[in-house]
Amino acid sequence: MKIKLVIIVAFSVLAKFSFAQTDVDAIMMNKNQFCFGPMYSYSSWDHYWEGTLKRNNENLGTVSTKMFNVMGNWGITNNLNLMFSVPYVKTKATAGTLAGMKGIQDLSIYAKWRFLNASIGKAKLKLFAIAGFSTPLDNYVIDFLPLSVGLGSTNGIFRFQADYQYKKFTVTASTASWERSNVKIDRTSYYDTEMHYTNVVDMPNASQQQLRAGYRGKYLIAEAILNKWTTKGGFDITRNNMPFPSNRMNSTSLGVSAKYTIPSFTNLSILAGTQYTVAGRNVGQSTQYYGGVFYAFYGNKKSKPQPKK
Secondary structure, X not given: XXXXXXXXXXXXXXXXXXXXXXXXXXXXXXXXXXXXEEEEXXXXXXXXXXXXEEEEOOOOOOEEXXXXXXXXXXXXXXXXXXXXXXXXXXXEEOOOOOOOOEEEOEEEEEEEEEEEEEEEOOEEEEEEEEEEEEEEOOOOOOOOOOOOOXXXXXXXXXXXXXXXXXXXXXXXXXXXXXXXXXXXOOOXXXXXXXXXXXXXXXXXXXXXXXXXXXXXXXXXXXEEEEEEEEEEOOEOOOOOXXXXXXXXXXXXXXXXXXXXXXXXXXXXEEEEEEEEEEEEEOOEOOEEEEEEEEEEEOOOHHHOOOOOO
């Protein structure tokens, strides 16, 4: 299941959560299986990069984001999964006069296709192609960063992924392209590096690379995760100004995640994780914690994992 994801990124709350059955891991639901559940995350930062300058802002204090996400994953076949997520977001700043915002963010839908599943001696190699999109579900305010609940663009996401497993040790690498639509803001003109007499903002596209490695057992999955997000264009926040939707927003984060399936009741899984932004440009240096509980519905008894005796 996904994310999200969460991915996020930067001052927005586009974070991609990292747990089993997402668009960025190598776990698949079998045919006629459906997994569904809630996910909660909390992230905060009090320092950010203004361009390449790392600083704090006493008019913001600590900026926090709470996200409640409802997610599902359906196994159309053993090699094709369809995933969705719908997050509700609430933001807050501890200082200054800016009020936080709240509301439903973006619907995300992904199709995940495993087109190679090969054995190489005691090892396994899997290759995946993933395609998806996300689009706002509400007319939320875009031009109010860093307290907006999202960036407002409709996105096409295309990902290629490779997974290598030797016994219970795994390495998964992926690369993705995000194609983003233009957005409209609630003013008739704006300035980025030049004056624009329009309310239409040209959003730069982006790329995402991820490397994850760890342990993948029958009931426990535990991984370390390196994630890099790069905006293809945009501009830096100017000195002492607020961020803007089309800013360049680059970030590198490190994290860990774990998923545990109850051996005596394999329909139920518990997951948790954390991630920390170690480097960035025009983003907050955030720490995020997340957790969730998911229930799997099995279409037939043969597809259901059996507890150990």
